[in-house]
Amino acid sequence: MKLYYYDHCPFCVRAKMVAGYKQVPVEYIVLLNDDSETCMRLVHKKQVPILEFDDGSAMVESLDIAHKFDEIGEKSRVVSPATDIQKKVTDELSEVSSDINALLFPRNVKASLPEFATKSAIEYFQGKKEKNLGKSFDQAMAETAEHKKKVEDKLATLSFHPDNTNENLSWDDVMIFPTLRNLTIVKDIKMPQRLQDYVKHISALTGIQLYYDRAL
Ligand SMILES: N[C@@H](CCC(=O)N[C@@H](CS)C(=O)NCC(=O)O)C(=O)O
Incomplete structure:
Protein backbone atom coordinates (compact mmCIF):
# COMPACT_ATOMS: atom_id res chain seq x y z
CA MET A 1 0.00 0.00 0.00
CA LYS A 2 1.17 3.51 -0.81
CA LEU A 3 -0.07 6.82 0.55
CA TYR A 4 0.55 9.81 -1.72
CA TYR A 5 0.44 13.11 0.11
CA TYR A 6 1.78 16.64 0.66
CA ASP A 7 3.34 17.38 4.02
CA HIS A 8 1.47 20.67 4.53
CA CYS A 9 -1.94 19.26 3.55
CA PRO A 10 -4.30 19.09 6.55
CA PHE A 11 -6.41 16.37 4.90
CA CYS A 12 -3.30 14.25 4.38
CA VAL A 13 -2.45 14.71 8.07
CA ARG A 14 -5.82 13.17 9.00
CA ALA A 15 -5.02 9.98 7.08
CA LYS A 16 -1.41 9.85 8.29
CA MET A 17 -2.50 10.28 11.91
CA VAL A 18 -4.57 7.10 11.84
CA ALA A 19 -1.95 5.15 9.84
CA GLY A 20 0.74 6.14 12.35
CA TYR A 21 -1.35 5.51 15.44
CA LYS A 22 -2.63 2.13 14.17
CA GLN A 23 0.83 1.13 12.93
CA VAL A 24 -0.34 0.42 9.38
CA PRO A 25 2.54 -0.68 7.15
CA VAL A 26 2.20 1.86 4.37
CA GLU A 27 4.76 3.41 2.08
CA TYR A 28 4.63 7.21 2.23
CA ILE A 29 5.22 9.09 -1.02
CA VAL A 30 5.29 12.88 -1.18
CA LEU A 31 4.18 14.25 -4.54
CA LEU A 32 5.47 17.49 -5.98
CA ASN A 33 2.68 20.01 -5.71
CA ASP A 34 2.41 20.36 -9.50
CA ASP A 35 2.51 16.62 -10.25
CA SER A 36 -0.95 16.18 -11.76
CA GLU A 37 0.13 13.19 -13.80
CA THR A 38 0.43 10.78 -10.86
CA CYS A 39 -2.95 11.84 -9.43
CA MET A 40 -4.67 11.60 -12.81
CA ARG A 41 -3.20 8.15 -13.41
CA LEU A 42 -4.36 6.89 -10.03
CA VAL A 43 -7.73 8.58 -9.44
CA HIS A 44 -8.45 10.72 -12.53
CA LYS A 45 -8.38 13.97 -10.57
CA LYS A 46 -5.74 16.11 -8.95
CA GLN A 47 -6.29 15.53 -5.27
CA VAL A 48 -4.36 14.11 -2.34
CA PRO A 49 -4.28 12.15 -0.13
CA ILE A 50 -4.50 9.05 -2.34
CA LEU A 51 -4.23 5.50 -1.05
CA GLU A 52 -3.02 2.98 -3.65
CA PHE A 53 -3.53 -0.70 -2.91
CA ASP A 54 -1.16 -3.45 -4.01
CA ASP A 55 -3.59 -4.52 -6.78
CA GLY A 56 -3.27 -1.05 -8.36
CA SER A 57 -6.68 0.23 -7.28
CA ALA A 58 -6.74 3.55 -5.45
CA MET A 59 -9.01 5.69 -3.31
CA VAL A 60 -9.32 9.37 -2.33
CA GLU A 61 -10.97 11.29 0.52
CA SER A 62 -9.00 11.65 3.71
CA LEU A 63 -11.68 10.40 6.07
CA ASP A 64 -12.45 7.34 3.94
CA ILE A 65 -8.73 6.56 3.88
CA ALA A 66 -8.47 7.16 7.64
CA HIS A 67 -11.38 4.75 8.26
CA LYS A 68 -9.72 2.17 6.00
CA PHE A 69 -6.53 2.46 8.09
CA ASP A 70 -8.60 2.12 11.26
CA GLU A 71 -10.14 -1.07 9.84
CA ILE A 72 -6.88 -2.73 8.78
CA GLY A 73 -4.58 -1.40 11.50
CA GLU A 74 -3.54 -2.81 14.87
CA LYS A 75 -6.77 -3.94 16.58
CA SER A 76 -5.60 -3.08 20.10
CA ARG A 77 -5.11 0.58 19.13
CA VAL A 78 -8.62 1.99 19.35
CA VAL A 79 -9.72 5.31 17.81
CA SER A 80 -12.35 6.71 20.19
CA PRO A 81 -15.64 7.97 18.76
CA ALA A 82 -16.17 11.59 17.80
CA THR A 83 -18.04 13.90 20.16
CA ASP A 84 -19.85 17.23 19.67
CA ILE A 85 -16.64 19.09 20.42
CA GLN A 86 -15.08 18.58 16.99
CA LYS A 87 -17.74 20.62 15.16
CA LYS A 88 -17.63 23.39 17.76
CA VAL A 89 -13.84 23.67 17.60
CA THR A 90 -13.55 23.38 13.80
CA ASP A 91 -16.33 26.00 13.44
CA GLU A 92 -14.44 28.33 15.79
CA LEU A 93 -11.21 27.85 13.84
CA SER A 94 -12.98 28.39 10.53
CA GLU A 95 -14.03 31.87 11.73
CA VAL A 96 -10.38 32.86 11.22
CA SER A 97 -9.65 30.60 8.25
CA SER A 98 -8.62 33.47 5.97
CA ASP A 99 -6.07 34.63 8.59
CA ILE A 100 -4.84 31.05 9.07
CA ASN A 101 -4.41 30.65 5.30
CA ALA A 102 -2.62 34.01 5.01
CA LEU A 103 -0.16 32.80 7.65
CA LEU A 104 0.30 29.26 6.35
CA PHE A 105 0.38 29.47 2.53
CA PRO A 106 3.40 31.79 2.11
CA ARG A 107 5.29 29.90 4.83
CA ASN A 108 4.56 26.48 3.30
CA VAL A 109 6.66 27.28 0.23
CA LYS A 110 9.55 28.71 2.27
CA ALA A 111 9.85 25.83 4.75
CA SER A 112 11.78 23.32 2.60
CA LEU A 113 8.85 20.92 2.40
CA PRO A 114 9.39 18.09 -0.10
CA ILE A 122 6.25 26.53 -5.85
CA GLU A 123 4.94 28.58 -8.78
CA TYR A 124 1.96 26.26 -9.18
CA PHE A 125 0.97 26.56 -5.50
CA GLN A 126 1.73 30.26 -5.22
CA GLY A 127 -0.31 31.18 -8.31
CA LYS A 128 -3.32 29.27 -7.05
CA LYS A 129 -3.14 30.39 -3.43
CA GLU A 130 -2.45 34.07 -4.15
CA LYS A 131 -5.68 34.09 -6.16
CA ASN A 132 -7.44 32.34 -3.28
CA LEU A 133 -6.07 34.81 -0.69
CA GLY A 134 -6.67 37.83 -2.92
CA THR A 144 1.86 38.72 9.64
CA ALA A 145 1.26 40.67 12.87
CA GLU A 146 -2.36 41.38 12.00
CA HIS A 147 -3.21 37.79 10.97
CA LYS A 148 -1.29 36.35 13.90
CA LYS A 149 -3.19 38.51 16.38
CA LYS A 150 -6.57 37.35 15.05
CA VAL A 151 -5.54 33.68 15.18
CA GLU A 152 -3.95 34.01 18.63
CA ASP A 153 -7.11 35.68 20.00
CA LYS A 154 -9.14 32.78 18.65
CA LEU A 155 -6.77 30.17 20.10
CA ALA A 156 -6.92 31.89 23.48
CA THR A 157 -10.70 31.34 23.69
CA LEU A 158 -10.94 28.02 21.83
CA SER A 159 -13.56 25.67 23.35
CA PHE A 160 -11.06 22.85 23.54
CA HIS A 161 -9.73 21.43 26.77
CA PRO A 162 -8.07 18.16 25.76
CA ASP A 163 -6.99 15.46 28.16
CA ASN A 164 -3.31 15.32 27.26
CA THR A 165 -2.76 12.14 29.23
CA ASN A 166 -5.17 10.08 27.12
CA GLU A 167 -3.23 7.49 25.12
CA ASN A 168 -6.17 6.81 22.78
CA LEU A 169 -6.48 8.83 19.60
CA SER A 170 -10.05 10.01 18.87
CA TRP A 171 -11.92 11.04 15.73
CA ASP A 172 -12.12 14.51 17.32
CA ASP A 173 -8.31 14.61 17.22
CA VAL A 174 -8.35 13.59 13.55
CA MET A 175 -10.42 16.72 12.81
CA ILE A 176 -8.83 19.20 15.24
CA PHE A 177 -5.09 18.41 15.29
CA PRO A 178 -4.18 19.09 11.60
CA THR A 179 -4.88 22.84 11.77
CA LEU A 180 -3.14 23.29 15.12
CA ARG A 181 -0.14 21.27 13.89
CA ASN A 182 0.09 23.35 10.72
CA LEU A 183 0.08 26.56 12.78
CA THR A 184 3.37 25.47 14.39
CA ILE A 185 5.02 26.75 11.18
CA VAL A 186 4.29 30.32 12.37
CA LYS A 187 7.24 31.51 14.38
CA ASP A 188 6.41 32.33 18.01
CA ILE A 189 2.67 31.99 17.56
CA LYS A 190 1.06 32.11 21.00
CA MET A 191 -0.97 29.05 21.86
CA PRO A 192 -2.37 28.42 25.33
CA GLN A 193 -0.21 25.89 27.18
CA ARG A 194 -2.88 23.16 26.98
CA LEU A 195 -2.90 23.44 23.16
CA GLN A 196 0.90 23.37 22.96
CA ASP A 197 0.84 20.25 25.12
CA TYR A 198 -1.88 18.82 22.90
CA VAL A 199 0.03 19.20 19.63
CA LYS A 200 3.08 17.56 21.21
CA HIS A 201 0.98 14.76 22.69
CA ILE A 202 -0.82 13.94 19.43
CA SER A 203 2.40 14.29 17.46
CA LEU A 216 9.21 31.39 10.13
N1 LIG B 1 -12.13 16.29 0.59
C1 LIG B 1 -10.76 15.98 0.31
C2 LIG B 1 -10.00 17.27 0.16
C3 LIG B 1 -8.53 17.04 -0.18
C4 LIG B 1 -7.85 18.31 -0.69
O1 LIG B 1 -8.49 19.36 -0.87
N2 LIG B 1 -6.56 18.20 -0.94
C5 LIG B 1 -5.83 19.30 -1.50
C6 LIG B 1 -4.46 19.45 -0.87
S1 LIG B 1 -4.56 20.15 0.76
C7 LIG B 1 -5.60 19.03 -2.98
O2 LIG B 1 -5.33 17.91 -3.37
N3 LIG B 1 -5.71 20.07 -3.82
C8 LIG B 1 -5.45 19.96 -5.21
C9 LIG B 1 -4.10 20.49 -5.59
O3 LIG B 1 -3.19 20.56 -4.75
O4 LIG B 1 -3.92 20.81 -6.77
C10 LIG B 1 -10.20 15.09 1.41
O5 LIG B 1 -10.70 15.19 2.55
O6 LIG B 1 -9.30 14.28 1.14
Missing part, protein backbone atom coordinates in the same frame (compact mmCIF):
# COMPACT_ATOMS: atom_id res chain seq x y z
CA GLU A 115 6.29 18.92 -2.18
CA PHE A 116 7.94 22.28 -2.96
CA ALA A 117 11.34 20.94 -3.99
CA THR A 118 11.14 22.50 -7.47
CA LYS A 119 10.54 26.02 -8.72
CA SER A 120 7.59 24.89 -10.81
CA ALA A 121 5.93 23.26 -7.79
CA LYS A 135 -3.14 39.04 -2.15
CA SER A 136 0.48 38.20 -2.90
CA PHE A 137 2.53 36.00 -0.59
CA ASP A 138 4.78 39.02 0.03
CA GLN A 139 1.79 41.07 1.16
CA ALA A 140 0.49 38.23 3.36
CA MET A 141 3.93 37.92 5.00
CA ALA A 142 4.06 41.70 5.52
CA GLU A 143 0.68 41.48 7.28
CA ALA A 204 3.97 11.63 19.70
CA LEU A 205 0.90 9.39 19.49
CA THR A 206 0.73 9.48 15.67
CA GLY A 207 4.29 10.16 14.53
CA ILE A 208 3.29 13.36 12.70
CA GLN A 209 6.15 15.82 12.97
CA LEU A 210 5.58 19.43 14.02
CA TYR A 211 7.06 22.48 12.33
CA TYR A 212 8.67 24.26 15.30
CA ASP A 213 12.16 23.57 13.92
CA ARG A 214 11.40 25.35 10.66
CA ALA A 215 8.97 28.01 11.82
Whole structure:
Protein backbone atom coordinates (compact mmCIF):
# COMPACT_ATOMS: atom_id res chain seq x y z
CA MET A 1 0.00 0.00 0.00
CA LYS A 2 1.17 3.51 -0.81
CA LEU A 3 -0.07 6.82 0.55
CA TYR A 4 0.55 9.81 -1.72
CA TYR A 5 0.44 13.11 0.11
CA TYR A 6 1.78 16.64 0.66
CA ASP A 7 3.34 17.38 4.02
CA HIS A 8 1.47 20.67 4.53
CA CYS A 9 -1.94 19.26 3.55
CA PRO A 10 -4.30 19.09 6.55
CA PHE A 11 -6.41 16.37 4.90
CA CYS A 12 -3.30 14.25 4.38
CA VAL A 13 -2.45 14.71 8.07
CA ARG A 14 -5.82 13.17 9.00
CA ALA A 15 -5.02 9.98 7.08
CA LYS A 16 -1.41 9.85 8.29
CA MET A 17 -2.50 10.28 11.91
CA VAL A 18 -4.57 7.10 11.84
CA ALA A 19 -1.95 5.15 9.84
CA GLY A 20 0.74 6.14 12.35
CA TYR A 21 -1.35 5.51 15.44
CA LYS A 22 -2.63 2.13 14.17
CA GLN A 23 0.83 1.13 12.93
CA VAL A 24 -0.34 0.42 9.38
CA PRO A 25 2.54 -0.68 7.15
CA VAL A 26 2.20 1.86 4.37
CA GLU A 27 4.76 3.41 2.08
CA TYR A 28 4.63 7.21 2.23
CA ILE A 29 5.22 9.09 -1.02
CA VAL A 30 5.29 12.88 -1.18
CA LEU A 31 4.18 14.25 -4.54
CA LEU A 32 5.47 17.49 -5.98
CA ASN A 33 2.68 20.01 -5.71
CA ASP A 34 2.41 20.36 -9.50
CA ASP A 35 2.51 16.62 -10.25
CA SER A 36 -0.95 16.18 -11.76
CA GLU A 37 0.13 13.19 -13.80
CA THR A 38 0.43 10.78 -10.86
CA CYS A 39 -2.95 11.84 -9.43
CA MET A 40 -4.67 11.60 -12.81
CA ARG A 41 -3.20 8.15 -13.41
CA LEU A 42 -4.36 6.89 -10.03
CA VAL A 43 -7.73 8.58 -9.44
CA HIS A 44 -8.45 10.72 -12.53
CA LYS A 45 -8.38 13.97 -10.57
CA LYS A 46 -5.74 16.11 -8.95
CA GLN A 47 -6.29 15.53 -5.27
CA VAL A 48 -4.36 14.11 -2.34
CA PRO A 49 -4.28 12.15 -0.13
CA ILE A 50 -4.50 9.05 -2.34
CA LEU A 51 -4.23 5.50 -1.05
CA GLU A 52 -3.02 2.98 -3.65
CA PHE A 53 -3.53 -0.70 -2.91
CA ASP A 54 -1.16 -3.45 -4.01
CA ASP A 55 -3.59 -4.52 -6.78
CA GLY A 56 -3.27 -1.05 -8.36
CA SER A 57 -6.68 0.23 -7.28
CA ALA A 58 -6.74 3.55 -5.45
CA MET A 59 -9.01 5.69 -3.31
CA VAL A 60 -9.32 9.37 -2.33
CA GLU A 61 -10.97 11.29 0.52
CA SER A 62 -9.00 11.65 3.71
CA LEU A 63 -11.68 10.40 6.07
CA ASP A 64 -12.45 7.34 3.94
CA ILE A 65 -8.73 6.56 3.88
CA ALA A 66 -8.47 7.16 7.64
CA HIS A 67 -11.38 4.75 8.26
CA LYS A 68 -9.72 2.17 6.00
CA PHE A 69 -6.53 2.46 8.09
CA ASP A 70 -8.60 2.12 11.26
CA GLU A 71 -10.14 -1.07 9.84
CA ILE A 72 -6.88 -2.73 8.78
CA GLY A 73 -4.58 -1.40 11.50
CA GLU A 74 -3.54 -2.81 14.87
CA LYS A 75 -6.77 -3.94 16.58
CA SER A 76 -5.60 -3.08 20.10
CA ARG A 77 -5.11 0.58 19.13
CA VAL A 78 -8.62 1.99 19.35
CA VAL A 79 -9.72 5.31 17.81
CA SER A 80 -12.35 6.71 20.19
CA PRO A 81 -15.64 7.97 18.76
CA ALA A 82 -16.17 11.59 17.80
CA THR A 83 -18.04 13.90 20.16
CA ASP A 84 -19.85 17.23 19.67
CA ILE A 85 -16.64 19.09 20.42
CA GLN A 86 -15.08 18.58 16.99
CA LYS A 87 -17.74 20.62 15.16
CA LYS A 88 -17.63 23.39 17.76
CA VAL A 89 -13.84 23.67 17.60
CA THR A 90 -13.55 23.38 13.80
CA ASP A 91 -16.33 26.00 13.44
CA GLU A 92 -14.44 28.33 15.79
CA LEU A 93 -11.21 27.85 13.84
CA SER A 94 -12.98 28.39 10.53
CA GLU A 95 -14.03 31.87 11.73
CA VAL A 96 -10.38 32.86 11.22
CA SER A 97 -9.65 30.60 8.25
CA SER A 98 -8.62 33.47 5.97
CA ASP A 99 -6.07 34.63 8.59
CA ILE A 100 -4.84 31.05 9.07
CA ASN A 101 -4.41 30.65 5.30
CA ALA A 102 -2.62 34.01 5.01
CA LEU A 103 -0.16 32.80 7.65
CA LEU A 104 0.30 29.26 6.35
CA PHE A 105 0.38 29.47 2.53
CA PRO A 106 3.40 31.79 2.11
CA ARG A 107 5.29 29.90 4.83
CA ASN A 108 4.56 26.48 3.30
CA VAL A 109 6.66 27.28 0.23
CA LYS A 110 9.55 28.71 2.27
CA ALA A 111 9.85 25.83 4.75
CA SER A 112 11.78 23.32 2.60
CA LEU A 113 8.85 20.92 2.40
CA PRO A 114 9.39 18.09 -0.10
CA GLU A 115 6.29 18.92 -2.18
CA PHE A 116 7.94 22.28 -2.96
CA ALA A 117 11.34 20.94 -3.99
CA THR A 118 11.14 22.50 -7.47
CA LYS A 119 10.54 26.02 -8.72
CA SER A 120 7.59 24.89 -10.81
CA ALA A 121 5.93 23.26 -7.79
CA ILE A 122 6.25 26.53 -5.85
CA GLU A 123 4.94 28.58 -8.78
CA TYR A 124 1.96 26.26 -9.18
CA PHE A 125 0.97 26.56 -5.50
CA GLN A 126 1.73 30.26 -5.22
CA GLY A 127 -0.31 31.18 -8.31
CA LYS A 128 -3.32 29.27 -7.05
CA LYS A 129 -3.14 30.39 -3.43
CA GLU A 130 -2.45 34.07 -4.15
CA LYS A 131 -5.68 34.09 -6.16
CA ASN A 132 -7.44 32.34 -3.28
CA LEU A 133 -6.07 34.81 -0.69
CA GLY A 134 -6.67 37.83 -2.92
CA LYS A 135 -3.14 39.04 -2.15
CA SER A 136 0.48 38.20 -2.90
CA PHE A 137 2.53 36.00 -0.59
CA ASP A 138 4.78 39.02 0.03
CA GLN A 139 1.79 41.07 1.16
CA ALA A 140 0.49 38.23 3.36
CA MET A 141 3.93 37.92 5.00
CA ALA A 142 4.06 41.70 5.52
CA GLU A 143 0.68 41.48 7.28
CA THR A 144 1.86 38.72 9.64
CA ALA A 145 1.26 40.67 12.87
CA GLU A 146 -2.36 41.38 12.00
CA HIS A 147 -3.21 37.79 10.97
CA LYS A 148 -1.29 36.35 13.90
CA LYS A 149 -3.19 38.51 16.38
CA LYS A 150 -6.57 37.35 15.05
CA VAL A 151 -5.54 33.68 15.18
CA GLU A 152 -3.95 34.01 18.63
CA ASP A 153 -7.11 35.68 20.00
CA LYS A 154 -9.14 32.78 18.65
CA LEU A 155 -6.77 30.17 20.10
CA ALA A 156 -6.92 31.89 23.48
CA THR A 157 -10.70 31.34 23.69
CA LEU A 158 -10.94 28.02 21.83
CA SER A 159 -13.56 25.67 23.35
CA PHE A 160 -11.06 22.85 23.54
CA HIS A 161 -9.73 21.43 26.77
CA PRO A 162 -8.07 18.16 25.76
CA ASP A 163 -6.99 15.46 28.16
CA ASN A 164 -3.31 15.32 27.26
CA THR A 165 -2.76 12.14 29.23
CA ASN A 166 -5.17 10.08 27.12
CA GLU A 167 -3.23 7.49 25.12
CA ASN A 168 -6.17 6.81 22.78
CA LEU A 169 -6.48 8.83 19.60
CA SER A 170 -10.05 10.01 18.87
CA TRP A 171 -11.92 11.04 15.73
CA ASP A 172 -12.12 14.51 17.32
CA ASP A 173 -8.31 14.61 17.22
CA VAL A 174 -8.35 13.59 13.55
CA MET A 175 -10.42 16.72 12.81
CA ILE A 176 -8.83 19.20 15.24
CA PHE A 177 -5.09 18.41 15.29
CA PRO A 178 -4.18 19.09 11.60
CA THR A 179 -4.88 22.84 11.77
CA LEU A 180 -3.14 23.29 15.12
CA ARG A 181 -0.14 21.27 13.89
CA ASN A 182 0.09 23.35 10.72
CA LEU A 183 0.08 26.56 12.78
CA THR A 184 3.37 25.47 14.39
CA ILE A 185 5.02 26.75 11.18
CA VAL A 186 4.29 30.32 12.37
CA LYS A 187 7.24 31.51 14.38
CA ASP A 188 6.41 32.33 18.01
CA ILE A 189 2.67 31.99 17.56
CA LYS A 190 1.06 32.11 21.00
CA MET A 191 -0.97 29.05 21.86
CA PRO A 192 -2.37 28.42 25.33
CA GLN A 193 -0.21 25.89 27.18
CA ARG A 194 -2.88 23.16 26.98
CA LEU A 195 -2.90 23.44 23.16
CA GLN A 196 0.90 23.37 22.96
CA ASP A 197 0.84 20.25 25.12
CA TYR A 198 -1.88 18.82 22.90
CA VAL A 199 0.03 19.20 19.63
CA LYS A 200 3.08 17.56 21.21
CA HIS A 201 0.98 14.76 22.69
CA ILE A 202 -0.82 13.94 19.43
CA SER A 203 2.40 14.29 17.46
CA ALA A 204 3.97 11.63 19.70
CA LEU A 205 0.90 9.39 19.49
CA THR A 206 0.73 9.48 15.67
CA GLY A 207 4.29 10.16 14.53
CA ILE A 208 3.29 13.36 12.70
CA GLN A 209 6.15 15.82 12.97
CA LEU A 210 5.58 19.43 14.02
CA TYR A 211 7.06 22.48 12.33
CA TYR A 212 8.67 24.26 15.30
CA ASP A 213 12.16 23.57 13.92
CA ARG A 214 11.40 25.35 10.66
CA ALA A 215 8.97 28.01 11.82
CA LEU A 216 9.21 31.39 10.13
N1 LIG B 1 -12.13 16.29 0.59
C1 LIG B 1 -10.76 15.98 0.31
C2 LIG B 1 -10.00 17.27 0.16
C3 LIG B 1 -8.53 17.04 -0.18
C4 LIG B 1 -7.85 18.31 -0.69
O1 LIG B 1 -8.49 19.36 -0.87
N2 LIG B 1 -6.56 18.20 -0.94
C5 LIG B 1 -5.83 19.30 -1.50
C6 LIG B 1 -4.46 19.45 -0.87
S1 LIG B 1 -4.56 20.15 0.76
C7 LIG B 1 -5.60 19.03 -2.98
O2 LIG B 1 -5.33 17.91 -3.37
N3 LIG B 1 -5.71 20.07 -3.82
C8 LIG B 1 -5.45 19.96 -5.21
C9 LIG B 1 -4.10 20.49 -5.59
O3 LIG B 1 -3.19 20.56 -4.75
O4 LIG B 1 -3.92 20.81 -6.77
C10 LIG B 1 -10.20 15.09 1.41
O5 LIG B 1 -10.70 15.19 2.55
O6 LIG B 1 -9.30 14.28 1.14
